[in-house]
Amino acid sequence: MWSLACQVLNEAQLPIQSGSIVKHTSSTAALGIIANPASGRDIRRLTSRALVFPTVEKVNMIERLLGAFAATGVGRVLMMPDLVGIAAGLLRAIDGRRGQGDAAWPEVEFLEMPLTDSALDTERAVERMRAAGVAAIVVLGGDGTHRIVAGACGDTPLATLSSGTNNAFPDLREATLTGLAAGLLASGAVTPEEALVSNKRLRLRVGAREELALVEVCVTRLEHVGARAVWDPASIAEVYAAFAEPDAIGLSSIVAGVSPVGRRQPQGAWVRCAGEGCGEVGGVWAPIAPGLVVPVPIAASGVLSPDEPVSLHTLRGSVALDGEREIELDGRQAASVTLELDGPRSLDVPATLAAAIRRGALRYPAGAGGQR
Amino acid sequence: MTKPLTREDLLKAYRTMRTIREFEERLHTDFATGEIPGFVHLYAGEEASATGVCMNLTAEDHIASTHRGHGHCIAKGVDPVGMMAEIWGRKTGTCKGKGGSMHIADLSVGMLGANGIVGGGGPLVCGTALAAKLRGQPHVSVCFFGDGASNQGTIFEAMNLASVWNLPVIFLAENNGYAEATSSKFSVACDNIADRASAFGMPGITVDGFDFFAVYEAAGAAIERARKGGGPSLVEVKLSRYYGHFEGDQQTYRAPGEVQNIRDTKDCLLQFARRVTTGGQLTQVELDSIDAEVKALIDGSVVKAKSDPKPSEADLLTDVYVSY
Numbered sequence: 001m002w003s004l005a006c007q008v009l010n011e012a013q014l015p016i017q018s019g020s021i022v023k024h025t026s027s028t029a030a031l032g033i034i035a036n037p038a039s040g041r042d043i044r045r046l047t048s049r050a051l052v053f054p055t056v057e058k059v060n061m062i063e064r065l066l067g068a069f070a071a072t073g074v075g076r077v078l079m080m081p082d083l084v085g086i087a088a089g090l091l092r093a094i095d096g097r098r099g100q101g102d103a104a105w106p107e108v109e110f111l112e113m114p115l116t117d118s119a120l121d122t123e124r125a126v127e128r129m130r131a132a133g134v135a136a137i138v139v140l141g142g143d144g145t146h147r148i149v150a151g152a153c154g155d156t157p158l159a160t161l162s163s164g165t166n167n168a169f170p171d172l173r174e175a176t177l178t179g180l181a182a183g184l185l186a187s188g189a190v191t192p193e194e195a196l197v198s199n200k201r202l203r204l205r206v207g208a209r210e211e212l213a214l215v216e217v218c219v220t221r222l223e224h225v226g227a228r229a230v231w232d233p234a235s236i237a238e239v240y241a242a243f244a245e246p247d248a249i250g251l252s253s254i255v256a257g258v259s260p261v262g263r264r265q266p267q268g269a270w271v272r273c274a275g276e277g278c279g280e281v282g283g284v285w286a287p288i289a290p291g292l293v294v295p296v297p298i299a300a301s302g303v304l305s306p307d308e309p310v311s312l313h314t315l316r317g318s319v320a321l322d323g324e325r326e327i328e329l330d331g332r333q334a335a336s337v338t339l340e341l342d343g344p345r346s347l348d349v350p351a352t353l354a355a356a357i358r359r360g361a362l363r364y365p366a367g368a369g370g371q372r
Numbered sequence: 373m374t375k376p377l378t379r380e381d382l383l384k385a386y387r388t389m390r391t392i393r394e395f396e397e398r399l400h401t402d403f404a405t406g407e408i409p410g411f412v413h414l415y416a417g418e419e420a421s422a423t424g425v426c427m428n429l430t431a432e433d434h435i436a437s438t439h440r441g442h443g444h445c446i447a448k449g450v451d452p453v454g455m456m457a458e459i460w461g462r463k464t465g466t467c468k469g470k471g472g473s474m475h476i477a478d479l480s481v482g483m484l485g486a487n488g489i490v491g492g493g494g495p496l497v498c499g500t501a502l503a504a505k506l507r508g509q510p511h512v513s514v515c516f517f518g519d520g521a522s523n524q525g526t527i528f529e530a531m532n533l534a535s536v537w538n539l540p541v542i543f544l545a546e547n548n549g550y551a552e553a554t555s556s557k558f559s560v561a562c563d564n565i566a567d568r569a570s571a572f573g574m575p576g577i578t579v580d581g582f583d584f585f586a587v588y589e590a591a592g593a594a595i596e597r598a599r600k601g602g603g604p605s606l607v608e609v610k611l612s613r614y615y616g617h618f619e620g621d622q623q624t625y626r627a628p629g630e631v632q633n634i635r636d637t638k639d640c641l642l643q644f645a646r647r648v649t650t651g652g653q654l655t656q657v658e659l660d661s662i663d664a665e666v667k668a669l670i671d672g673s674v675v676k677a678k679s680d681p682k683p684s685e686a687d688l689l690t691d692v693y694v695s696y
Contacts, residue, residue: 041567041576041608042577042578042579043577043590043593045576046594046597046605047593052567052569052575054570055562055564085564088563222376223651224377224651225583226583226585226586227585227586227590228586328651330650
């Protein structure tokens with residue numbers, strides 16, 4: 001066996017310029033995979049031109065991850081089970097490979113846990129992966145899925161993959177590359193310092209309740225959570241963003257249109273939208289959903305400083321966290337948003353692969369023939 | 373944008389869901405006496421689906437229902453008193469006592485009929501939708517069907533036709549997890565029925581069928597899209613039925629406690645009541661009042677049905693054939 005990860009670096013010798021490759025097996029390296037079975041099927045397929053993300057494609061993405069894990073010497077993968085076919089599809093794929101004598105994938109272990117077909121399944125799976133000491137959790141989902149994972153992952157880093165709609169937080173990237181980078185991190189071919197970046201997060205407090213968001217908190221004038229998505233600009237009252245990049249799709253684009261904020265900047269930003277009867281005010285054209293570029297009137301805007309709570313202006317309506325309405329506001333409770341700089345760590349795929357190449361971790365020696 | 377719900381809308385939604393529940397619970401009790409002819413397939417547990425969809429429809433819009441059609445009928449505006457008489461086989465019934473549970477139809481409110489043929493509604497709504505389109509009317513048609521019907525060729529053909537002709541049709545898949553006694557996990561290849569939409573060039577979404585507000589918004593978006601000429605769509609509503617496939621089904625294929633757990637944690641009426649009272653839109657007193665009114669209505673409908681006359685021999689061949 002000669003895997004890419006056999007060419008790992010001894011961390012004590014870092015930084016290594018050349019020729020200092022320490023070979024060892026990394027078959028005990030473990031990664032987790034969370035694939036949200038529900039992502040990519042919400043109402044935005046009707047209200048915008050969002051894509052449908054079928055179960056079979058999620059299974060394909062996991063297969064591509066496993067191929068990359070195998071190449072990097074990852075020996076074990078913990079996988080969240082589900083009730084709608086991702087786990088079943090993966091089992092069929094694993095059985096099929098056995099029959100064809102294909103190169104071995106890592107051992108895939110489905111977590112034994114009760115299933116509720118809700119976000120609780122994700123939380124439970126993340127807690128188990130964290131307890132098992134996985135090197136990272138690869139997440140297939142949208143901003144909402146990543147929000148749930150981030151709330152439970154603690155220090156365990158995330159490798160993000162978009163399989164939803166309107167996503168600003170996860171990477172829209174070929175899964176093979178994310179798998180390669182995650183495998184290189186798990187096997188020790190690159191260091192956490194090289195591979196990982198810190199993220200911001202927002203903490204929403206409504207009375208005694210606390211919730212987290214990774215991208216934005218949007219206060220709407222809609223009284224009910226309903227079908228969760230937000231697509232009518234007239235319903236948007238306030239948006240608080242941890243980051244708002246000019247090329248983002250989704251609600252953070254409203255903030256970006258006023259005052260863009262980068263992912264790594266130590267601040268956030270907010271806007272308050274003008275409602276009916278506020279007269280003629282200027283605003284921004286914002287791509288709040290695929291194919292949906294809408295005018296949003298802006299009444300005020302400002303900066304979110306770390307650890308300084310900002311009170312919500314609108315106390316009756318509902319709050320969307322990373323694009324999905326989650327909380328109904330009855331007007332009786334105070335609510336605030338606070339920017340925090342110590343959010344989850346995530347895998348920087350380009351930086352990880354660049355570091356690995358720089359160290360020669362993807363090269364094999366003459367005579368090995370590239371065989372694994 | 374789906375029309376915002378007014379206070380009156382919320383009262384109507386609760387009354388409709390409560391009427392369906394009371395109607396079905398009463399049938400569950402009365403069917404066991406052996407007095408009701410034929411079969412009944414109860415809709416209890418699925419009320420948020422029919423109500424959330426039909427609150428977006430007008431009397432000029434059409435729906436096609438299934439063998440589990442009582443909820444669709446009530447939500448579309450069919451008189452529950454006439455329905456009860458129909459199920460009891462009385463001359464005063466919606467279809468003069470000749471249709472029974474599985475063939476209740478009332479064209480005056482756009483209800484094309486319950487249907488004993490699994491997957492039979494798809495072609496029917498393509499017909500009404502085509503008529504509306506040719507006449508230039510802004511009417512839509514909704515085909516309710518289940519996870520069992522999702523595997524039927526009629527549904528595939530109807531989805532294809534609706535897409536090819538860009539018809540104002542909403543295919544409303546009520547996925548309660550079981551086709552009679554067969555779990556959809558063993559019988560539906562794609563796991564999410566909504567995934568099948570893309571094969572027919574239309575959008576497909578899934579929605580929580582225990583949540584009236586979610587169904588109302590999702591169906592509203594699909595209906596508005598169809599009304600504006602956007603064409604057909606597929607909405608998969610995930611829910612559960614509280615009783616067997618038919619009355620008498622012992623449900624040995626369901627896990628112990630499965631239904632009770634759903635009743636305790638997800639029930640659409642409990643969720644609705646909690647949210648509107650917590651939010652201050654309605655009071656518990658108002659909901660209790662509706663409960664009492666609905667109970668009186670259903671009790672009265674049973675008393676009336678029992679005392680109403682049955683069709684006579686002279687009625688045997690009337691209303692059966694139509695001359696064109």
